Amino acid sequence: MRIVVSNKAGIPIYQQIEDQIKTAILAGDLVEGTLLPSIRQLAKDLQISVITTTRAYHDLEEQGFVNNVQGKGSYVLGQDSALVQEHALREIEAHLSDALAAAQLAKIPVHDLHTMLDTLIAAESGDDGDR
Template sequence: MRVIVSTTSGVPLYEQIVEQVRAQVMSGELSAGSPLPSLRALAEELRVSLITTTRAYNELAAEGLIVNVPGKGSFVAEIDADVARAGALDRARAGIRQVVTRARASGRVSREELMTMIEEEWEL
């Protein structure tokens, strides 16, 4: 498992961990049943607090991406394709909602401009 965190990105550290592990699980880079580093080992490796890694693993478990087995560790869960798709759609909708809210609040971005930006990003 590869995880790189940045203290200057403005994104909370636990969210950076969640996003990167999620991407690796969804892409198949981390396969079902694969063991994850222990909470302490990951905290030490990333130089973050144990609370940060615990929060990240708990969020991943709540999403059904990993399974925490007391006394044994954390493992990549078997992912149901429909559940994974629904989760991806939910996260995309939440992100879009946030972007639309910011654009409306600015009063300076039209719907057409926003749609053009989305299309441009999609093509990248």
């Protein structure tokens, strides 16, 4: 597993670590039972504070992605479809809220937002809109 962090990303480093590990788990790159690097080893590899990696692993445990076993390490938990779907829904909702806030600032009508979303869906599905 390769984790890359940036001080210039505008996202806290612990969050960058969490996001990359969650993505790897949800994509199936990290399967159930996989032992993650130790907190100290990851901190050393990334040249960051142990406190930062501890926060990332703690948050991942709270969210149900890993199990931190004292003295043994952090292991990837199995992801049932309900947990994966709930996580995806929360993430989508957050992005839609951000988009809505940006649209309100720019005074873009709700109808135009619906049109944008329909256009994006059509582009993803390969539908050119001609029905």
